[in-house]
Amino acid sequence: MVLEERIPVESEAEAREIVRYLKKEGIPARILTKPQLTVALILAGRYEDLKSFLTACQDKHQQRGVGSGDSDEFPVDFDPSVWKKTLEVLDAEQLAVSQSLKEHHPGDIIGTVVFQSVFQKIKPENECSPDEFARELATVRTLISNHLCEITQQGFVLTNVAEPCEVTLYVPYEYPFPPEEEVSERYHVTCIRHFRGEIRHVVQTGPEILFLEDIEAFIMFLSDNGVDPQSLLKITEGCMSRLRITQELISQLFDAGESSLEDLRLLFVDEIAARDGQGHVQDRFGLSPEYVDSMVADMRKLGLVKGKDTRLRPSDPSTVSSAGKRKKNQ
Incomplete structure (x- = not known):
């Protein structure tokens, strides 16, 4: 209909x-349920390793171009600007993590805006833009994944510090295929497949x-x-x-x-x-x-x-x- x-x-x-x-x-009207499963690729590694890998991908794309006839050419519909955008995301993430580790000490509470919004479901005391919120959320996730931060009833508590260059960072990998094992080993990067499943509800009239x-x-x-x-x-x-x-x-x-x-x-x-x-x-x-x-x-x-x-x-x-x-x- x-x-x-x-x-x-x-x-x-x-x-x-x-x-x-x-x-x-x-x-x-009736209620329909729709299962939704998505898969996202995420690159994990130290800043310098990720930067070297992404820069190599960008250079390779620029040199070979699309439709060159090479057996490992990029997909025709792949947007080469993805590499530049991912490198920008990587630089921003490295800067945010570095600042957080430099400005705080073990025992300090960090990421108050995210904690108040996500866990306490209240309006944060400090206003921030959507981009600032996303950056704070990404930083908190990175520190938790590196065992440098814990979730408590009071908030996100920094439990340890590390040199920013040793922290494992996570950035979206927009290329449709994960890097080959030999490439991952060469650049010391890991590709994570993130499976997200949920049930969507739809009212059909x-x-x-x-x-x-x-x-x-x-x-x-x-x-x-x-x-x-x-x-x-x-x-x-x-x-x-x-x-x-x-x-x-x-x-x-x-x-x-x-x-x-x-x-x-x-x-x-x-x-x-x-x-x-x-x-x-x-x-x-x-x-x-x-x-x-x-x-x-x-x-x-x-x-x-x-x-x-x-x-x-x-x-x-x-x-x-x-x-x-x-x-x-x-």
Whole structure:
């Protein structure tokens, strides 16, 4: 179905609240679970070793280029700027770790912003930018991994110090394949495969979402229940877009009196102009035949269109479902 909506949420409890809200509005909804497994490659090693390895990769890429015909050429879609960015991340991580070890002594509490945000779930006393937060988090993780820091009820406590050049650092490895064993041994680096698995929850609505009377109130409700801003924007756009294309299809049927499914397929795949020369924003429709088929099927279910595929026509408004009536009376 193309008129349904899928709403990603952070937890099952939030999903249940959204389903409860929609059912009060007469819109069927259910909770779907989606397992998500990702794998990230991470390079580990001392600063000088990592820098030598990444610099060699950058030089090799620049010398050979892409599509040279060499058996070990880089993938065609690989972005060579990755090496420069990773080297910048490495330098920033080395600087942050060095400063932390220089400015603190065993017994000192470090990383207060991260601890207050992640463990205490409170607003940190000191404001910081997202980049500063990410850097502090990376530094704390590095020190913990090097057994230089411990997590206590009071915070992250520095337990030992070491020379920055001896600390094992960790940087993302954006190349799609880990380095070969001989290369890893030559540069004294290790590649870590980080497997991350979690269960995602999604609220799936029926096509009746088209009849939602107060979209703004629904979006505010979703915001209060943990749906992220980017998803809210997509949901708002989806609701408005579905309403617009169904209006256009019904308008075409009213203008023609009746139309075949094949005619509708051709009409919408040609990216027709809804109206000629009206306003500074004009709509175009490029819907695939499969999309039009699914949309018509959904609209049949909602009672918005009727007839066989060879003679489709708009339904009499008086026969549309009660949810449809509410929408039409707005």
